[in-house]
Amino acid sequence: MMQDLTAEEVERYADGEIPPEALPEIEAHLRDCSRCANAVLGVMQMKRAVRAAMPRFTPRRPLVLRKRTSKTFVWFAAAAVLIVIAIGGEMLVLSRNTSARELADLHSTILASANPIDVVSTDRHTVKPWFEGRVPFAVNIPDLSATPFRLIGGRVVFWHGRPGAYLLVSKGAHKISLFIFESLPSLGGTPQMTIDEWHANGLTYVAVGDVSRDDLEALRRAYGG
C-alpha cells in the first residue's frame, strides 16, 4: 500500500491535475486511508467555498470598448481638411459627392484617433519601406524639404474594400491626409472644398480641401504636377 499522499499530491488531486496513469493507485489509497481522504475533501470544499464566496464583478457598462479620444488630436478636427487622392490610371468624374465626403470623414476619424499613424517618421526613407508588403504597390514619397509641407508618418487604410497607403502631412498647424490607392471608384467633390486635379508619372492626383487654391497648387508642384 502506498504511503500517505504528500500535501502537493492532495492539492493536485483536488484540482484534477493527477495524470491518468497515476490515478488508480491514488484512488485505491484514498479508499483505504481516511486521513488522506479527509485532506482531499478539505481542499475540495475549500475550492467550492472560494468560488461561492468570491463575488463575480461585472462591468458597469455593456460590452462596448470605449474609444479613447486624445486631447492632442481633438483640434485636428477643426483643422483644414485637405484630402489628396492619387489614383492610378483612372479618370475622375467630379460629380458625385459621396466619395469625397467619405474620405473627409475618414480624415477626421483618423485624426481624432489616439493612434492616427502606425509608422511615425519624418524620414521618407523610413516610411516608404514600411509600406512594402502592406499595400500592393510602391509608395513613392517626394522630398518635401524645400516645401512648406512636412511628413509626419503613415498607416494602412481600407476604403471600399481596397487597401491604401495613408500619409499624414502637415503644413504649419494644418494636417493633411494623403490617401493613395491603386484604383478607386469615381470621386465626387463637396461644395465647401477646393478641388485640384493633375497628372504626373502615370498617376492622377486629385486634391480636395478647404484650403486656398494656392496651397493646392504648391502641393501639386511638390508632387511633380
Place this chain on the structure above:
Amino acid sequence: MTDGLSFEALALPLFEPLYNYARWLARDAEEAEDLVQETYLKAFRGFGSFTAGTNFRAWIYRILRNTFLTSRSGLRGTPQVSIDDDPDRFEGLAEETTPETIFFSRANAAALQTAIEGLPLPFREVILLSDVENFSYKEIAETLSIPIGTVTSRLLRARAKVREALRGSK
C-alpha cells in the same frame, strides 16, 4: 487553439471574465475597465504574434496581468516580499485539514473573502485563476509565466495561508 477563429470570436467572450480578474487585481472598478480596455487594444494589435495552437485564454490573461503589473497601482500594489517558489516543501500531510475544521458556511464567506483579499498578489492570483476561473495548472503557468511546479507549490502555500487567516479570524 485558434482553429482559424478571428480575434473577435476568441476575445470577446472573455470580456466579462477578464473584467472580473482585472477587478480582483486592481480592486477598483474604473481601473479594471481601463485595464481591460488596454488589454484588448494590446491583444488586438498583437494578435499577429499570437501563436496558433497555443492557449488564447492564457495569452490574453497574461497581457492583462502584465498591463496591471506595469500600471501605477500594480507597481504600488506588488509586494516587495520575496515569494519563495522553491519552498519548504511540505512533507506528507502538513496539517490536519478535515471537512469539519474547514466547514465553510454562508456565514463565514465574508471571512474567506477577506482572507483572500489580504493575500499578497502572487498567492491571490493563483487562487483566483484556479478556483474562480477554473484554469488548469498549465494555463496558470502560461498566464503567470512560471513553471507548473511553481503553480503547485504556490497554490499549496496560498491555501495554507487562507486556512491560517481563517483560523485567526475565529
